[in-house]
Amino acid sequence: MNKLTVSPSPHVHSGDSVKKNMYGVIIALMPALLASLWFFGVGALVVTLTSVAACLLFEFLIQKYLLNRAPSILDGSAIITGLLLAFNLPSNLPIALIIIGAAVSIGIGKMAFGGLGNNPFNPALVGRVFLLISFPVQMTSWPLPIASRMSYVDALTGATPLAVLKEGVKSGQSMAELTEKIPSSINLFLGNMGGSLGEVAAIALIIGLAYMLIRRIITWHIPVSVIATVLIFTGILHLVDPQQYVSPLFHLLTGGLLLGAIFMATDYVTSPMSHPGMIVFGVGIGVITVLIRVFGAYPEGVSFAILIMNAFTPLINKYIKPKAFGEVAKPVKA
């Protein structure tokens, strides 16, 4: 007779794998990638390819020569980091800077902590914020959508809607004047505005969200709580003083809020493990984002908000537990 395998139960597996989830996220990012190619053309292509290739290369080099491990660059996680980093950059960023960003993302953001599963901060955001602080000029010059399709570093640039708003409010312009200067909601929804290349097209990002929810790659808790918090918080401000504070819809559709809420806050490794914890995490991101945007020095706050809440994730995991079975036992009718 054959040799029998003896192992503890369960004896079947769902067939799910790290690769399936990671490539699922990559598929979900495709609509946003296509939108960025439509709006920013050549520049978007160069930035994305450079970023992904550089992330794969750094992951390979570090795994093989620094950690002496079998490289696992095709598990999909480095591709996601590369895509997300690119999505957070302006489409005219010089190649050298993209490579520095990728090195920081993979080297400091991920591998320094032990690789996939061990990093406390979202690697792509670590790279992005490093670049933003180190190269503020290059990182805040935004090519105009559509007009700059055929150009890369020589693209015509303009400000993002949030930057226009921030400057305007600072210099005392009325909201009515400012509304003239910022794109209409429908353009914001489609992505026809200046900005980093993956953040602009709300519709494309929402398609990605729907795909990830249907495939059960992520749950609704984080994206919905981030978005709801921003809408409620900015909605209250708007109601209090519509001259001073812009409408919640504007906040929702600009400044990478959807990109952050859907693709970066939901990063498995750096977000909480329980559903209530995820909601606390999402609300925290929403509140910090609005505080930075409305009261802070930067026009955009999503990246910082996510990184700050990443730092709270271990604490959230420690104190906010899933609802245990039998916790609230219903009284028995006598």
Place this chain on the structure above:
Amino acid sequence: MLKTFSIGGIHPAENKLSAQNPIATLDLPAQAIVMLAQHIGAPAEPVVQKGDIVKTGQLIAKASGFVSANIHAPVSGTIEKIDDVADASGYKRKAIFIKTDGDEWLETIDRTPDLKKEISLSPAEIIQRIADAGIVGMGGATFPTHIKLAPPPGKKCDILIINGVECEPYLTADHRVMLEKGDEIMVGIAILMKALSVNKAIIGIENNKPDAIAHLNKMAQAYQGISIMPLKVQYPQGGEKQLIDACIGRQVPSGKLPIEVGAVVQNIGTALAIYEAVQKNKPLIERVITVTGKSVSTPGNYLARIGTPMLSLIEASGGLPVDTGKIIGGGPMMGKALTSIDIPVTKGSSGLLIMPDREATRQPMQNCIRCAKCVSACPMGLEPYLLMVLSQKGIWDRAEEEKVMDCIECGSCSFTCPSQRPLLDHIRLGKNKVGQIMRSRTK
């Protein structure tokens, strides 16, 4: 919308290959090997000796201690020896070996097929009869049934829940029993209701068995207080706590028994055994068992005597497939991988699943990516990834705080994990250790 339990759960491929195959009666074994420990609790004490002649249904080992159960001869013949035999896990356990010379039943057992509906015994007599007949929970837990029917002082049962869920993939024994023994089950439930003095019973059945739901619905009209509840297919709905939650929305508190919320749960197979014990005076000496697997030539459901070697069941289903890689006693989620096919059928054997080589081994484990899918899947609301780490590192006090003892070992976490991490293996070790520490504390 169909009801189900409220926390976690998964939906593994159902693979109910033998659902359409009627129960076939298996031939008597030439030798019956009757284990003395086939229930939770103390092993039974033999009351026969080598050379004794026994009849089918005769008591051969007596319950010893409060949690234990009687054992009866499944065939008539001669006691060959009382000796060690390897159990499902490969441990040596005592068993009574009977050389079969026929099937001569005790005269006191009613072997006619007539349905006996009239329940003449009092509640106390019913419970005594169930204890005498050696009936244990037949869903797999094998807890002696008579103990479950006697709630501790101060606790009152107001509802009986019958487990017809059969949420384990592949298994179809309960499904067939519901289709073929509907009348007997109904009387069995009526007996249980009388013993518990409750006037309400719910049979929970998952919606993947519409024929059983329809059949029992029709039967139930002739009985007072028995209703059928179709449930959404969701594993592990057959878990006692999950089933109570699904059927009546009450959650049994951590560390407590179902009686805490006024419920008693019994399996479909147990209800049938109770009918036979109380109405026909027949002890528990046979059961229905599913033999199945993707490479098995004729998967089926068999009525087999306790003590029949598993090998006979495999032969009846067309023999051991050449690509066999693993044999599981029970279902794929909670069953035990057998070390050999020489072990006998026991009261808790619900199925025999033969898995091909290609499905027998696990994939290599990868890093935890903290996807939280194990947390979403856990039906007890625990955090399996954390319990695994705590067990690996031996942080037992934290593991206890994180309710490791609440784990019902359903395997949903390991099933779900994209990184193929052996979560339940480590959690089991943790439960074992924390259990020891807790017991030593109360001493």
